[in-house]
Amino acid sequence: MTSLPRHDGMTGYLTRRRLGRLAALGLVAGVGSVGPTSSAVAAGAEAQDYYDRARRLAGSDPVLLALVRALTPDIGFPRPPAPEPLKIFDNLAFLSAGWISAMAVLTDDGIVLIDALTSPAEAESILVPGLRELGADPETIKYVVVTHGHDDHFGGAQYLADRYGARVLMTPADWDLIARTRPDNAPTRDLEIADGQRLTLGGTTIQLHHTPGHTPGTVSPIIPVRAGCERHTAMLWGGTNPPTTRTELRSYLASIHSFRARMRQANVDVELSNHPGDYGLQRAEQLRSRPGGVNPFVLGRPRTQRFMAVMDSMLRGRLADAEAGNARGASRSHGAAVQGCC
Template sequence: MPIEQPSPSRRAVLAGALFLPLAGGRAEARAASAPDYYERAARLAGEDPVLRNLVRALSPGAEVPQVKAPKPLRTFDNVAVVSTSLVSATAIVTSRGVILIDALNSADEAEQILVPQLRSVGVNPSAIKYVVVSHGHRDHFGGAGYLARRFGARVMMHKADRALAGDALTPDLDIADGRRLTLGDTTVTFHHTPGHTPGTVSMIFPVRWKGRPHTAMLWGGTNPPAATKDKRTYVASVLAFAAHMRRARVDVELNNHLMSDHGLQRLEELRRGGAANPFVVGEPRAQRFMQVMEAMLRGRIVTDGKAG
């Protein structure tokens, strides 16, 4: 179960990228207004429900919708999703056990929701070897300690978010930018994508749908931070991660908050059956997802300046 050390980060180069050309498009003027950026995001989204949902989620004043918790589902041959009404945990099933991304809000939710619902979709909770915490908000790490105690899982987290978790969580392993975790036949590559929190991590990993291979990304934290400087950091993370996605040929988009990316509706579409998997968005559309995020964040940064 080797964990490889990272290569040097490009984030220092990208941190000042606020006025660089938008990914995949023509250069924008330095004086572009917030509506310019929001309109660009809307044009990129078009009629795509996934991208339109992302625009709404990143708009100023956006509120988290109240939704009913979906039933658990195998979204891929080797991936299962368990959700509350707010947040999801993603189980990656390998030939040597399970890598769990996030752990819901509390020990009670882990015991009463996560564990039985994983079993209901054919995932053995006792096979969880690693719990990966995408960032240090309780709704993502709250059940990690319970899973570590009950099943002996090792908890992984970026050290920049340890202060957010405080005494509520003691990780076993730090996640560094570019680190790879191999368990059995599956390797997950972690990328430090600060912005939502200082230690947010996003990941890229292989998935299979009806035996056919695909490459998935899971963005670690969507809601923009309050501080303008942190939004600039977020933009740099989006640019860096989009480049990693291009190199890895990512064609699957996943999120740990299903209301942010039309995920709830796609779960139900998948549950109804059909040959196509709605989480397989294709490489160009996966890149457009990141471009929409970038444009919306740039608009939010300009909005911050106007408000100040």
């Protein structure tokens, strides 16, 4: 038997078999970070090995620890109170119902809204007055980008289309999804998002990448943001809650890998989310209480890459659970009213 120091400073005795698993996961000294493999999970690896690796990668980082918790099987979904609207950056507004949020990209020629909350009522009571409170005119909403086809993301889209003439964008796969599953309250089919599409308004170009897994047509944006003279690049992962089937989990893992590469190419240094599983609400309050200080949404390029590495390891654990037939590998449900949210 061989002993290795655990991350908590204690000594853990590991069998040769377990050492082989850890080596496959990149946990033994001298082994690099986990990259894509021919199979989504290394042969012989157990789910807990991946979950442990994710926690080691997270360390004491509150953003990464929040992600680990959000992706842990059977975890409860938070329902925090709605915060006040906030400008996270000079050109990016945060508009939230608490458990679900939307982002408004503010340009010289109008607004691009990323998601539209759960209903016409929330669009009217949260999005519209929130934009006005921040000095933005909702009459100038030109586009609503729906990250995926669940009620909590497209619910207010038709209201905004009807009232302000906004164009609604979604991937073809998720237009099809809502036509099958939510025909009663789906927005009228409008613009389709191609993989890698660039949406430009007022000199601001948003990249829209297909990241299927959470739904067949989930999309994740990359957004240029600014604070004074500082320029940053933000990403928003379009759908966090893992799916249930092995095929969907493998698709999700492939999306993590491809999007992580696109983040690297775009020099992404800011992480955003449309749900509170990334310590985002706490960071918003930190920013609100310390205006002009260090922006907690700017993680830097290494941390945003580590964010995706944590997600990758947690999803490999979920897939290992699913392949072993463990019940805990199943996706949690948040109620029938919002199907497959997050």
